[in-house]
């Protein structure tokens with residue numbers, strides 16, 4: 133876990149997602165009209181513009197779609213924690229979710245490799261999600 137980061141900002145559209153994370157579930161909004169999943173959560177389907185949403189538990193593993201090794205601290209709390217890896221993980225329903233890779237030790241990452249969701253409790257007691265190999 134990246135220590136010292138601000139808590140996630142929760143709003144009307146993301147509340148079910150973060151409630152799911154608190155229960156160690158990765159709930160993703162899917163359009164009731166066309167079935168398309170979307171992330172980040174938002175009020176409207178990106179494909180058909182329907183506002184009818186159902187939340188589905190996305191289970192992994194996912195596959196590594198893209199990543200970046202971050203060597204420059206973009207927040208003061210990260211100064212002692214670089215380098216770290218930010219990953220974009222694609223699940224079977226084609227939803228892609230951004231997160232941090234928590235167990236990266238410098239090994240080579242491979243496009244399409246399997247990644248698993250992990251849930252961690254922050255210092256303030258809230259939970260966040262991340263990914264591991």
Ligand SMILES: [Zn+2]
Nearest residue numbers: 163166177180
């Ligand atoms: Zn739709």
